[in-house]
Amino acid sequence: MKKIYDQKLINKVKERYKIEDYFSNEYKFIMIEYEQGETIINPLEKTSYIQFVVEGTLLISFVSAK
Numbered sequence: 001m002k003k004i005y006d007q008k009l010i011n012k013v014k015e016r017y018k019i020e021d022y023f024s025n026e027y028k029f030i031m032i033e034y035e036q037g038e039t040i041i042n043p044l045e046k047t048s049y050i051q052f053v054v055e056g057t058l059l060i061s062f063v064s065a066k
Contacts (some may be wrong), residue, residue: 001038004031015055 010029014020023034034040043063
């Protein structure tokens, strides 16, 4: 996982995908680049942020309560 703080690049992605159109508040944005096979979010852990996938492919798995 590599965190990217380049504000010009972040603004370019936000504008391209019109991300700020979906929010009424202003939020801090960073970009994260993951390597193949890395876990993005663990369903058993709390998270305090929202992630948008702008490029690549995901394998989505979940934990069943049954």
